[in-house]
Amino acid sequence: MADFDSVPVEKFSLKEVLITFQSCLTDSQEIVTDSYVNGWRGLVRFMNSLGSIFSFISKDAVNKIQIMVTHRNGENGDKYETLQSMVKYELDNNLVDLQRRAEHPESGCRTLLRLHRALRWLELFLEKLRTSTEDSKTSVMCTDAYNDSLAQHHAWIIRKAATMAFCALPGRAAFFQTMNVGSTEQVVAMLGEAMPFISKVYEITEELYKQHNLLELP
Numbered sequence: 001m002a003d004f005d006s007v008p009v010e011k012f013s014l015k016e017v018l019i020t021f022q023s024c025l026t027d028s029q030e031i032v033t034d035s036y037v038n039g040w041r042g043l044v045r046f047m048n049s050l051g052s053i054f055s056f057i058s059k060d061a062v063n064k065i066q067i068m069v070t071h072r073n074g075e076n077g078d079k080y081e082t083l084q085s086m087v088k089y090e091l092d093n094n095l096v097d098l099q100r101r102a103e104h105p106e107s108g109c110r111t112l113l114r115l116h117r118a119l120r121w122l123e124l125f126l127e128k129l130r131t132s133t134e135d136s137k138t139s140v141m142c143t144d145a146y147n148d149s150l151a152q153h154h155a156w157i158i159r160k161a162a163t164m165a166f167c168a169l170p171g172r173a174a175f176f177q178t179m180n181v182g183s184t185e186q187v188v189a190m191l192g193e194a195m196p197f198i199s200k201v202y203e204i205t206e207e208l209y210k211q212h213n214l215l216e217l218p
């Protein structure tokens with residue numbers, strides 16, 4: 001897999017997200033790590049286009065993407081092909097800090113868990129956008145989605161910074177335009193197509209982490 005920094009910057013399209021999250025799922029309902037990471041890359045590119053106020057969020061997301069890329073490019077990269085094989089490999093080989101961060105602060109399992117929690121925020125935010133009306137505020141939809149998901153895992157200072165940044169989001173019409181998908185109707189249709197794949201990926205990961213008691217990794 002190519003290094004994150006060497007990937008050329010392309011114009012964001014919601015279609016890209018749709019395709020990458022759709023292509024995450026194998027026939028046996030495993031989640032392909034490369035596609036999952038590529039989905040996040042597309043989203044981060046989009047967020048970068050919204051302004052530098054989001055750069056502290058972007059930096060953290062890029063850092064986590066890069067950790068996953070490093071695992072995939074490492075000598076045991078094949079063990080990280082799917083999230084299921086990653087969990088099995090890291091647990092079988094005691095590569096996950098279960099109680100407190102110690103010898104394995106950058107395990108695939110704990111890193112992916114942070115992105116997984118963010119995927120729940122995305123799922124909630126996209127659903128709010130999809131069902132929104134002309135006078136709905138993106139900042140309110142984003143904050144509500146955040147408070148119902150990621151916020152409970154963040155320190156006070158991060159919550160403050162995040163909610164301040166959300167206030168800088170463009171209004172609904174400008175936001176839809178930035179998505180580069182077409183008319184409002186086309187955006188709504190696209191969201192309707194993308195949502196089931198994102199939800200499915202979220203559900204399968206949640207179940208995988210639940211089965212192995214990994215949902216609270218430090």
Ligand SMILES: CCCCCCCC/C=C\CCCCCCCC(=O)N[C@@H](COP(=O)(O)O)[C@H](O)/C=C/CCCCCCCCCCCCC
Pocket residue numbers: 014043044046047050054056057058060061114115117118121142146150153154158162179218
């Ligand atoms: C057409 C799509 C429309 C939506 C596009 C959304 C684009 C969003 C792109 C990226 C989202 C960033 C994901 C952030 C992952 C955060 C992981 C995390 O929770 N990290 C914290 C814990 O990490 P550890 O310390 O345990 O290693 C870390 O403390 C976080 C720091 C940064 C602040 C994170 C705030 C997250 C807010 C997510 C909403 C993004 C809003 C973007 C606005 C469109």
